[in-house]
Amino acid sequence: MRISAAYLAVGLLALRAALASAAAPMLAVTDAWMRATPGTEVAAVYLTVRNNGPVAVTIVGARSPLAQAAMIHETQLVGTQSTMRASAQLILAPGQTLRFAPGGLHVMLHRLTRALAAGDAVPLELLLKDGGTLAVTAHVRPLTQE
Ligand SMILES: [Cu+2]
Numbered sequence: 001m002r003i004s005a006a007y008l009a010v011g012l013l014a015l016r017a018a019l020a021s022a023a024a025p026m027l028a029v030t031d032a033w034m035r036a037t038p039g040t041e042v043a044a045v046y047l048t049v050r051n052n053g054p055v056a057v058t059i060v061g062a063r064s065p066l067a068q069a070a071m072i073h074e075t076q077l078v079g080t081q082s083t084m085r086a087s088a089q090l091i092l093a094p095g096q097t098l099r100f101a102p103g104g105l106h107v108m109l110h111r112l113t114r115a116l117a118a119g120d121a122v123p124l125e126l127l128l129k130d131g132g133t134l135a136v137t138a139h140v141r142p143l144t145q146e
Contacts, residue, residue, distance in 0.1 A: 026053025027092070027126070032138040034109075035145055037116045044073070044106035045124065045138045048099050051092035058129035059090040066122055067109035074105050084108070089129065102146065118142045 032047035051057050062070040072087040087105065092098055100106050107124065116122060120140040125133040 026051060026055075027057055027128075027134050028052055029126070029134065029136045032124075032136045033141050033145070034116070034122060034138050036118045036120075036140050036143045037112060038143065040112040040115050041110070043067075043109045043112060043116065044102075045109060045122070046100045046102065046106055047136060047138065048097060049092065049126070049134075050097040051094055054094050056094065057092045059092070059126050060088070060129050061127040062107045062124055063127065064109055064122060064124035066113050066116070066124075068111035068113070070110065070124065071108050072105065073108045075103055116140045 028050045030048045030050075032045060034043050034045045037043045045062075049059070059072065062072060064070050072090065073084045074087050075082055075084050077083075090098060090105075098105065107126075109122075109124075118140050122138040122140060124136050124138060126136060127133055
């Protein structure tokens with residue numbers, strides 16, 4: 001029996017699709033946290049994400065059931081002025097670690113459904129370019145946390 005080239009090509013495409021959708025488990029998120037929010041307008045989530053897989057993974061956004069909108073932001077100093085800009089996509093190379101931390105990258109939650117207190121756990125998802133999602137739980141720390 002001969003295996004046709006066309007059959008092989010379809011098999012390879014299926015394999016590539018399977019690898020693409022497997023991107024989410026290759027990302028490891030640690031130390032996801034945020035400060036307690038006195039109000040419900042905005043809050044910033046910080047975390048560390050590492051790509052343990054063999055292919056680059058692109059993060060294109062975020063969402064949380066506790067916020068009406070979520071965006072990836074980057075804080076930048078322009079002169080003495082601290083500004084935030086939206087980050088359209090973040091590409092993590094194989095083996096790369098990306099830190100979201102105060103003064104830099106953060107997930108901005110807009111219009112929280114309720115105020116968050118120290119000790120609360122906040123569910124969110126990172127959205128990947130391949131359509132996958134990565135579930136993250138951010139732990140709320142006291143407002144004074146640096
Ligand atoms: Cu922001």
